[in-house]
Amino acid sequence: MPEYHAHFDFDIRFANGGELAGTGFRLDLPSNSLSTDEIGLLLVRHLGLALVEEVELRGLRIVEEPHRGSRGAVEPAPISSTRVVDLSHPIRAGLVTYPGLPAPTITPHLTREDSRARYAPGTEFAMDILTMVGNTGTYLDSPFHRYADGPDLAGLALDSLVGLRAEVFHLEDAWSPERRGIRPETLADRDVRGAAVLLHTGWDRWFGRPEYGSGAPFLTGDGAQSLIDAGAALVGIDSLNIDDADPSTGSGGGERPAHSLLLAAGVHVVEHLTNLGALPARGARFTAAPPAVEGFGTFPVRAFAEVPA
Template identity: 35%
Template sequence: MFRDLSHPIESGMPTYPGDPDVTLTPDASHDADGYATSELRTGTHAGTHVDAPRHTIDGGATLDDLDVGAFAFDAQLVDCRPLKPREPIGAEILPDELGTESDSPPNLLVLRTGWAEHWGTPRYRDHPHLTVAAAERCRELGVGVALDTFGPDPTPSASEAASVASEHAESQGTPAHDVLLGDELAVVENLRGLDGLPQRFRLFGFPLRLRGGDGAPVRAVAEWEA
């Protein structure tokens, strides 16, 4: 079975604060030109996408430096729910061991926070996030992470009051990104449709081949045996 885990790319879609807006507009038309084309303007980290190490690591690998096979993952779903807005996801939520005697270990943990349901609302910015300890645990296990949020680190809130009111001390900068990308472990962001997936599945997230890319949109697709 297959399932698309990607958000559609469309004008006005949510973007990380400060990133370019996305516009998708008609260019040529059948009536005027006899064919249809469109103009797409987007940042490299819009919608469902992967990060290259260059995203937060100065001199880190770009998309061109990584083998295309690095974007075909053996994934394991980790249900982190229920979570509060801006709640940190600690290392204790992650599995102690990966795989079983009959299954090979995964190389990607797909963390289901439930935040995809807030896509398109200001609340989406107030997503849970990884602690540095959790990111370091992933590094020890040799697994990347995929999330149904803007990313593994906190995102500036649409409401300053929401950040101030958070009961948890939040890390600054991109420490979880740095731990993962510093070891060239995958970071996949803004997934959707995680409900009902089996615990183990294949996830394909092949990025656009952007020369020197620090990241790129993907068509994230899950595959599993029915």
């Protein structure tokens, strides 16, 4: 493949004052089809300059010559040591996350058509209003969701939500319709101190369908207490609720032991996860950060995991 140099003189002016000039300069180019402005940007990168206001090139010639190693002329190939796995359900108008809760609505505040009268020709924007309950899609519960004096969404430390070591328990064959509760014994084989404990039950396959609302697996109160005692930082599940919320069962009539115990202990809860089957049991990093809304206890998150490639 041919390689190219740019030959030119230059003047550089800085936004905070001062100038720099050069004559007979040569710069490696990634191709011979760059514009003058693009070559000016390569020059700035090569010289490592900051606060540049203007670059002027004079006598520019592009010549086929071997490269000499100019910085920025050829970007190194990205080195990807991780892949990102999305663990969130998309939110759309009319989505039923939890039976009995209102579905989100999306209405226009400013349509693209109306915006054209406000902006320059060829420029348009859309602004929409999203109305939804906090328990929509994949969401995180803060202590304020359960306790009036607990930290709200704005009171959560980011380091308790971002890049947590993930311990994923693959439990699709560890529960049954007759035994839906996940007990301490099932979670006893791991060191979960400081980790996001993610419970993969496979129930997310019913999300958005009537079947999702009944018969779902859950974490028992004893299971929640065992994770607290073991030092877990966050517990997530790909099911309807961290608790037994099925009204057709005796324990689903309103008691919420897992919520009560976890949130009282400052352990975050993430519900309605998905795609946990794509994660290894160990080695991933989990993130689920909601917006910092004051006076709010639960809100959707874009939950994801970084997995070694």
